[in-house]
Amino acid sequence: MNAIIENLRTCLEERDISGFLEAYEGIVSGADFRTGQLTGITQRIFPTVLRDMLASRALLA
Incomplete structure (x- = not known):
């Protein structure tokens, strides 16, 4: 698996979440980095984690 x-x-x-967003921002600014793994993380895993954290009030909107 890629280090990024x-x-x-x-x-x-x-x-x-803060660390994730900072790392993701670095990837987006480099725009050459696109993989199925990145898509999987941003479209499947991140929304689930974000929803769970908001529901448990571990993260404020």
């Missing part, structure tokens, strides 16, 4: 993807996944596993 691993970092994003680790941030989400640790519920570190």
Whole structure:
């Protein structure tokens, strides 16, 4: 697994939304990096983690 993807996944596993968004911002500004793994994280895993954290009030909107 790519180190960038691993970092994003680790941030989400640790519920570190700020770290995830900072890392993702770095990827987007580099715009050359697109993989199915990145799509999976941003479209399947991130929304689930975000929804769970908002529901449990672990993150304020």
